[in-house]
Amino acid sequence: MIIAEFAIFPTSEGSSVSKYVKKAIEAIKSTGLNYEIGAMSTVIEGKNIDEIFDAVKKAYDAIISMGVKRIHIDLRIDHRLDKEETMDYKKRAINERNMG
Numbered sequence: 001m002i003i004a005e006f007a008i009f010p011t012s013e014g015s016s017v018s019k020y021v022k023k024a025i026e027a028i029k030s031t032g033l034n035y036e037i038g039a040m041s042t043v044i045e046g047k048n049i050d051e052i053f054d055a056v057k058k059a060y061d062a063i064i065s066m067g068v069k070r071i072h073i074d075l076r077i078d079h080r081l082d083k084e085e086t087m088d089y090k091k092r093a094i095n096e097r098n099m100g
Contacts, residue, residue, distance in 0.1 A: 001045050001046070001047065001084055001085055001086050002045065002046045002047070002048065002049060002051075002052055002077060002078070002079045003043060003044075003045055003077070003078045003079075003085065003086070003087060003090070004043065004044050004045075004046065004052045004055075004056075004075060004076065004077045004078070005041050005042070005043045005074075005075075005076045006041060006042060006044070006056055006059075006073065006074060006075040006076070007040060007041040007042070007072075007073070007074045008021070008024050008056070008059050008060065008063060008071065008072070008073045008074075009021055009024075009063075009071070009072055010063060010066075010068035010069070010070060010071050010072070011070045011071070011072045012068055012069035012070035013068055013069075019066075020063050020066060020068065023062045023063060023065075023066060024042075024059035024060075024062050024063055025037060025042065025059075026062065027055075027058040027059045027061070027062035028042060028044060028055050028058065028059055030058065031044075031051070031054065031055045031058060033045060033046055033051060033055055034086075034087065035055075036087060041074070043087055045086055045087055049077075049079070052077060056073070056075060060073065
């Protein structure tokens with residue numbers, strides 16, 4: 001499983017961008033991938049890099065369709081090849097270390 005964290009928002013549309021982010025999240029939801037929304041970014045899981053890039057592209061296209069003039073995207077990808085990891089696995093590992 002590949003885990004990606006990304007933020008996408010227009011920089012040309014003023015200080016409130018929630019309606020654009022909402023449209024991007026709707027696009028992510030349509031992919032069927034597991035995702036979690038955070039205050040500053042969204043984390044998604046994909047079986048391969050193409051799923052990740054496809055989800056980011058759908059979010060990008062959704063915002064572009066709203067007529068923005070400039071978009072900012074941050075993308076971080078974690079692909080651990082020695083074992084299968086998910087968002088839940090990573091969170092459990094952190095919680096177990098902090099508790100134990």
